[in-house]
Amino acid sequence: MSLLEKFAAARQLKSGLGNAGKDPTNVVFERLNSATEGIVNGRETILAGTNNYLGLTFDPACVAAGVEAMQSLGTGTTGSRMANGSYASHGALEADLAEHFQCANAMVFSTGYAANLGVLAALLAKGDAVLLDSDAHASLYDGCRMSDADIYRFKHNDVKSLERRIARLGDRAGRCLIVVEGMYSVLGDCAPLKEIVEIKERYGATLLVDEAHSLGVFGERGCGVAEAQGVLDKVDFIVGTFSKSLGAMGGFCVSNHDVLGLFRYVSRPFMFTASPSPAVMATTREALKQLRTRPELKETLWSNAKLLYRGLEQLGFELGPEISPVVAVRCKDRQTALEQWNQLLEAGVYVNMMLPPATPGGASFLRCSISAAHTPDQISTIIGKFAELNNS
Numbered sequence: 001m002s003l004l005e006k007f008a009a010a011r012q013l014k015s016g017l018g019n020a021g022k023d024p025t026n027v028v029f030e031r032l033n034s035a036t037e038g039i040v041n042g043r044e045t046i047l048a049g050t051n052n053y054l055g056l057t058f059d060p061a062c063v064a065a066g067v068e069a070m071q072s073l074g075t076g077t078t079g080s081r082m083a084n085g086s087y088a089s090h091g092a093l094e095a096d097l098a099e100h101f102q103c104a105n106a107m108v109f110s111t112g113y114a115a116n117l118g119v120l121a122a123l124l125a126k127g128d129a130v131l132l133d134s135d136a137h138a139s140l141y142d143g144c145r146m147s148d149a150d151i152y153r154f155k156h157n158d159v160k161s162l163e164r165r166i167a168r169l170g171d172r173a174g175r176c177l178i179v180v181e182g183m184y185s186v187l188g189d190c191a192p193l194k195e196i197v198e199i200k201e202r203y204g205a206t207l208l209v210d211e212a213h214s215l216g217v218f219g220e221r222g223c224g225v226a227e228a229q230g231v232l233d234k235v236d237f238i239v240g241t242f243s244k245s246l247g248a249m250g251g252f253c254v255s256n257h258d259v260l261g262l263f264r265y266v267s268r269p270f271m272f273t274a275s276p277s278p279a280v281m282a283t284t285r286e287a288l289k290q291l292r293t294r295p296e297l298k299e300t301l302w303s304n305a306k307l308l309y310r311g312l313e314q315l316g317f318e319l320g321p322e323i324s325p326v327v328a329v330r331c332k333d334r335q336t337a338l339e340q341w342n343q344l345l346e347a348g349v350y351v352n353m354m355l356p357p358a359t360p361g362g363a364s365f366l367r368c369s370i371s372a373a374h375t376p377d378q379i380s381t382i383i384g385k386f387a388e389l390n391n392s
């Protein structure tokens with residue numbers, strides 16, 4: 001077998017994705033008119049799958065901050081912070097994050113993916129154990145794999161399964177990292193963090209929570225599910241991204257453990273990649289300010305989420321277990337998902353196609369993510385287009 005033959009399966013996957021119309025992995029937004037509307041295939045389209053929870057991508061203050069930073073500091077940093085130095089805005093954003101999460105330390109990475117790789121690979125070593133939720137995002141899994149730690153998966157959101165696994169570690173429980181998400185990205189369900197914290201404390205373990213989808217969405221200050229469940233100060237490491245509710249790009253980790261500061265010297269995904277650009281830093285700082293000062297964004301997001309969830313529920317669709325800004329519609333099978341995704345796109349509604357193996361239970365979903373920027377009219381249109389699917 002030649003080196004390139006292994007791509008046969010990927011070739012087959014690619015052609016299968018296009019067999020019901022457009023390939024969902026290759027959608028082109030020809031123009032964006034706002035945070036919730038664009039032109040796709042020459043057609044006005046409502047964007048209902050963007051992770052743009054607070055709708056800040058076109059916020060005038062965020063755009064102005066990005067433009068000003070680019071004009072005064074240039075388009076990119078052209079190197080890593082380790083080799084090329086930091087910009088003042090890197091440190092300023094870290095200070096903003098530490099203050100926002102009321103944590104002693106914060107560290108910024110170039111993407112959310114790099115934050116997970118960088119934190120997990122730095123934190124874990126041979127002989128350590130990781131207990132990873134079975135639905136955890138690929139970046140968390142990849143980060144664990146970058147270390148030589150032993151990885152054990154427990155059943156999604158199942159504290160009994162977690163406890164069984166941690167008990168089996170015996171004396172090694174103290175060298176165990178529990179890794180979960182706040183709100184999970186496919187079904188929009190939340191981790192039972194209070195119970196997980198109780199287990200981690202009882203066994204002397206360490207806990208990392210990825211709040212990528214929950215930042216700006218949960219908790220009074222918008223810190224995420226840990227804040228909403230009253231255990232923010234009990235989580236050892238919180239990681240997240242700027243690419244969803246903050247509408248920019250980049251990732252972060254906050255922690256009260258001072259070792260976070262030492263990750264700068266050992267974390268390869270931090271050390272060997274270019275630092276986030278001045279525009280990204282400025283936009284993210286402004287978006288964080290908006291999150292702090294405009295609580296109405298979160299309120300509108302939640303009323304929109306309820307509207308969409310209730311509307312689709314009434315139509316009889318099988319949805320994720322709880323109302324949240326991620327509303328996932330379960331499809332009968334992969335082919336139905338592909339066909340219905342295409343039907344929605346032709347009807348002017350863009351949602352995300354979620355197919356196995358990246359999905360819980362190997363099921364196929366049409367995932368909507370709702371935004372504070374959606375109007376009630378747009379939400380009724382989305383529901384109406386799903387209703388037409390139901391009837392076809």
Ligand SMILES: Cc1ncc(COP(=O)(O)O)c(C=O)c1O
Binds near residue numbers: 213
């Ligand atoms: C739970 C979770 N963590 C991390 C990431 C990676 O974030 P980014 O896309 O900003 O690199 C994602 C992205 O989808 C995610 O869903």
